Amino acid sequence: xxxxxxxxxxxxxxxxxxxxxxxxxxxxxxxxxxxxxxxxxxxxxxxxxxxxxxxxxxxxxxxxxxxxxxxxxxxxxxxxxxxxxxxxxxxxxxxxxxxxxxxxxxxxxxxxxxxxxxxxxxxxxxxxxxxxxxxxxxxxxxxxxxxxxxxxxxxxxxxxxxxxxxxxxxxxxxxxxxxxxxxxxxxxxxxxxxxxxxxxxxxxxxxxxxxxxxxxxxxxxxxxxxxxxxxxxxxxxxxxxxxxxxxxxxxxxxxxxxxxxxxxxxxxxxxxxxxxxxxxxxxxxxxxxxxxxxxxxxxxxxxxxxxxxxxxxxxxxxxxxxxxxxxxxxxxxxxxxxxxxxxxxxxxxxxxxxxxxxxxxxxxxxxxxxxxxxxxxxxxxxxxxxxxxxxxxxxxxxxxxxxxxxxxxxxxxxxxxxxxxxxxxxxxxxxxxxxxxxxxxxxxxxxxxxxxxxxxxxxxxxxxxxxxxxxxxxxxxxxxxxxxxxxxxxxxxxxxxxxxxxxxxxxxxxxxxxxxxxxxxxxxxxxxxxxxxxxxxxxxxxxxxxxxxxxxxxxxxxxxxxxxxxxxxxxxxxxxxxxxxxxxxxxxxxxxxxxxxxxxxxxxxxxxxxxxxxxxxxxxxxxxxxxxxxxxxxxxxxxxxxxxxxxxxxxxxxxxxxxx
Numbered sequence: 001x002x003x004x005x006x007x008x009x010x011x012x013x014x015x016x017x018x019x020x021x022x023x024x025x026x027x028x029x030x031x032x033x034x035x036x037x038x039x040x041x042x043x044x045x046x047x048x049x050x051x052x053x054x055x056x057x058x059x060x061x062x063x064x065x066x067x068x069x070x071x072x073x074x075x076x077x078x079x080x081x082x083x084x085x086x087x088x089x090x091x092x093x094x095x096x097x098x099x100x101x102x103x104x105x106x107x108x109x110x111x112x113x114x115x116x117x118x119x120x121x122x123x124x125x126x127x128x129x130x131x132x133x134x135x136x137x138x139x140x141x142x143x144x145x146x147x148x149x150x151x152x153x154x155x156x157x158x159x160x161x162x163x164x165x166x167x168x169x170x171x172x173x174x175x176x177x178x179x180x181x182x183x184x185x186x187x188x189x190x191x192x193x194x195x196x197x198x199x200x201x202x203x204x205x206x207x208x209x210x211x212x213x214x215x216x217x218x219x220x221x222x223x224x225x226x227x228x229x230x231x232x233x234x235x236x237x238x239x240x241x242x243x244x245x246x247x248x249x250x251x252x253x254x255x256x257x258x259x260x261x262x263x264x265x266x267x268x269x270x271x272x273x274x275x276x277x278x279x280x281x282x283x284x285x286x287x288x289x290x291x292x293x294x295x296x297x298x299x300x301x302x303x304x305x306x307x308x309x310x311x312x313x314x315x316x317x318x319x320x321x322x323x324x325x326x327x328x329x330x331x332x333x334x335x336x337x338x339x340x341x342x343x344x345x346x347x348x349x350x351x352x353x354x355x356x357x358x359x360x361x362x363x364x365x366x367x368x369x370x371x372x373x374x375x376x377x378x379x380x381x382x383x384x385x386x387x388x389x390x391x392x393x394x395x396x397x398x399x400x401x402x403x404x405x406x407x408x409x410x411x412x413x414x415x416x417x418x419x420x421x422x423x424x425x426x427x428x429x430x431x432x433x434x435x436x437x438x439x440x441x442x443x444x445x446x447x448x449x450x451x452x453x454x455x456x457x458x459x460x461x462x463x464x465x466x467x468x469x470x471x472x473x474x475x476x477x478x479x480x481x482x483x484x485x486x487x488x489x490x491x492x493x494x495x496x497x498x499x500x501x502x503x504x505x506x507x508x509x510x511x512x513x514x515x516x517x518x519x520x521x522x523x524x525x526x527x528x529x530x531x532x533x534x535x536x537x538x539x540x541x542x543x544x545x546x547x548x549x550x551x552x553x554x555x556x557x558x559x560x561x562x563x564x565x566x567x568x569x570x571x572x573x574x575x576x577x578x579x580x581x582x583x584x585x586x587x588x589x590x591x592x593x594x595x596x597x598x599x600x601x602x603x604x605x606x607x608x609x610x611x612x613x614x615x616x617x618x619x620x621x622x623x624x625x626x627x628x629x630x631x632x633x634x635x636x637x638x639x640x641x642x643x644x645x646x647x648x649x650x651x652x653x654x655x656x657x658x659x660x
Contacts, residue, residue, distance in 0.1 A: 004245060007151050011047035018050060019079055026053055027085040031063035036128055037109030037200070040119050041069045041101035046076040048120040048245060053084065055122040062128045064115075067108055069101040097215025102193070103208045106200070114203055116220075118194040120245040127240050131197040134185065134237045142206075142232025143198040143224060145191020146240030149177045156244055159188030159236035160221075161288045163280035166267025168221060171289045177241075180358045184351040187291045188236045189277075190224035195242040198223075202232060212269075217255065218262035225270055234291070238351065286378055290331065297380040297657070299330040302368075302389050305339035306346050306357060310532045310551050312497035312504060314411045316577045317454065317475045318385065319346065320649075321409075324476065326353045328653045333358060333379075337389050340366040369396050376400060381656070385409040390444045398447070405659055408448035409473075412574025413458050415441040417503070420571035420594075424506070442467060449659045454575045455598060473656070475577060476649035477640050481586040482560035486626045491526045492519065492619065493562035493587070495555060496578050498535040503572045505535045511568040512541055515609075518616040520545060523623055530558055559585035563629070564622050567591040568615060575599055579606070584640045588632035590618045605635045 018024045038056065042049055056066065066087040070077055072094050081089055088108055092101070106114055113132060117123070127146065135141045148156035148170070155177035157170030170192070172182045206226040209219040224234045267274060276292075278284040307318035325332045333356040342359035350357050360366055372393075382397060382404060384390045390408055397404050415437040422429060442465040445451040452473040453459050459470050494511070496504040508529060516527055532551045533539060542548040552558070565582040569592055576595045583589065583605070590607045592615070602608075607622050609615025622629055 004151055008047065008245070011051050015047040015050045015076065015080070019076060019083070025083045025085055026057055028057060028066060028087055030086050031065065033063060034065040034111045035062045035132065036064045036113045036115050036197070037106075037111030038064055038066045038115045038117055039069070039102055039105040039109065040066065040117055041071065041098045041105065042073055042077055042119050043071040043095050044073045044075045044077060045120060046073070046080045049077060050080055051122055052117070052119050055124070059123050059125045060128050061126055062132055064128065065109075065111060067105040069105045071095040071097065071101055095215075098193075099209045099211060099214050099216045099219045102219075103211070106203060106208060109200055112200055114198050114200050116193045116196045116198070117242075118244065121194055122243040123195075124241045124243070127195075127242065130237060130240045134235055134240070135197060135199070138233060138235055140232050141235055142202050142227035142230065143191065143196055144235045144237050144240070145188075145197070146195045146242050147177060147182065147236075147238045148192060148194055148242050148244045151243060151245060153177070155182060156246060157192060158182035158238060159186065159289065160190050160192060161285070162189040162221060162225075162274070162277055163288070164274045164277040165280060166263050166270070166274055167280050168218075168263075169280070169285070171285070176361065179361050180356060181289075183238045184356045185238065185354050186236050186289075187233050187293070188289070189291050190221045190234055191236055192244075193220035193223075194244050194246075195240070196220055198227070202227060202230070205230060212265055213262045215258065217259045218266045222266055222269070225273065228291075239348075286375060293329075296329055296331050298378055299325060299332050300375075300379045300382045301325070301332060301334045301385070302337055302382065302393060303334065303385040304389065305336045306334065306341075306343045306350070306359065308343060308346060308532075310497060310553070312531065312578065313499075313502075314386075314574060314577070316581070317411070319350075320476050321473065321653075322350060322355055323353060324649055324653045326350075326355050328650060330381075332356070335366070335368065335371065337366075337368060337392065368393055372397060372400060379404070381405050381407060381659070383407040383409055383656075384448075385411050387414055387441050387444050390447070394444070394447050406448040406450075407656060407659070408445050408451045410445065410451055410453040410458065410462065410574075412454065412572075413438070413441065413461060414573055416458075416461070417571055417573035421503075421506075424570055439465060450656065452656070455600070457598060457600060458574070469659070471652070471655050473652040474649065475575065475580060475644055476646055477580045477584045477644040478646070479584055479637060479641055480556075480559075481584075481637055482556070484560050486563070486629050489561060489563035491528055491562045492516075492623075493528045493530065493558055493565050493582075494567070495530045495558070495565075495582065497532040498538045500535055502535070503569055504531070505538055506571065507567070507569045508538055508541070510570060511566065511615075512546065514612040515568060515615050515619075516546070518613070519619050522616075522620050525563070525623065528558060528562060530555065555581075556585075559587050562587065564619055565589040566615075566619065567595045568609070569595055572598070580640065580644060583636035584644075586633045586637050588622050588629050588636065590615060590622055601639065604631075605639050606632065 068087055069090045071092050131144050135144045150156050155172045155175050158172045161169045210222050213219040278288045303318055307315040309316040309319055335358045340360045347357045419434050445467050450469045452471050454474050459472050462470050498505050527546045529548045530552050565587045567579050575598050590609050593608050596608050607618040609618045
């Protein structure tokens, strides 16, 4: 006996216990305005129906109603329905099939949304709200389907594919359902009606399920084609998980026979569209797993890790860049080359906007060479961030495909930062040595078809070394102006991640040792050091006047309560994302000339501290002069709004398409 038979046996035991207890009932809540009408079509298999209803009662989390269509069941279904309260029950005198039964139930539905759900399913927590939220946040969404998993834990489908001969495949069938390729939101050809959410009005507009497919199979495939012809999308949502027995209410042989018959009907009806689809070959599965829209490019992003913004080191921009690329209609995949672990909630958040996040699953570590060979010719563009990643993968890519289009994301001119660091440590570098260090990094860029950088300043430096195609793709920061006034605030703030030998570690040790004592002497203001912390020297700074917090996920209170932000950075490259974030909250800042130069800003936006004494004096000025503080706050918010708004960032990203 296989696992499915064992589970069905258990379901029968549970049903018998329920039916033989005179006091047992399943009573559903009553809602005046149900959001979802759940439609269940039954034909025998009362034990599976009971399990399905149990999970609805346990996990439904939006206002709903249940409409049950019983197609003249001959088992214990009638007895079961007699113990179910507050549902709409239609009892047919004959078995009219799933298709006609679904249409019959839909005509009585009061909900804004219809959920077609097989009675051999079990829903999981938050299924209803996840489906609804997906539908409501997706522009032009017509239908949403979930991830179907067999009772043995294997995947049934992660969205389904329509081939050019009219045959269909459940993507990933039989595989591990939690692999990366099955775990991101995407537009698909269709989703199974075993769990399919569709707006009531759109279902009616599409003509409901077409009865030429009676008694069932291909009706949802046809419906999704009609939905798309009306201008709507069909979305696969991996977080909406359903356990599905499959063929729970019919025999396998009968199901196969009916599928074959209806395939021919479907192929004849939709031949004009099927000609645009892929033939049913294993090599085409990767291309066919998402519904094809010609305006989308397949883009692979290679970076160190799934970006964790709290770590700093350019990861806030990395995260925003991934989101911007997804918003700009790229099909985006992220390959975390150095640290391939799945990190939450960032992996999930990216998957929910359609980014395929590759990560270690199982015991086998990610292998880039294997990955890119398996996806040979799949990506229109490959974007590689940071020099060490470029060194590691460029030869692998070019050996496989010399014509692969490459974008190099400089993120920061690392050699310029290294030069400043060496000089701070007392090394006397000649101009020749500096040029050699920079040129070594620049030569990596010459392997790319396009180099992107974060600022006009670094763009000009890169171009001066004869790199031809360079574009600025900077950063997007939204305005979140904190409300407290000058008089309501106190203390000094620094935000950043700390690792040993990092620019942030150097900056804070310099600031505390050479600047802060003078500031505290004059102001008595505490220093708040906020951010992920892997540095023992920074941890050791903690005292009654210097508070080292470690990681803080919501910085609002710090930006709202502190009066002055400091960026005492002495060596860095790229742009100061921490400063941009601070300015977007309307918190005035004192920074080193290096940081101001990177952003191309002056004393109208921030105060510049040139050396320890000047830095301390500028903090005192900003902290004590209300007029200066208000001027800086006003100008910094205006600067962020003008230079780092969503439209500027969007146009910078759209410029990447020039190389395709």
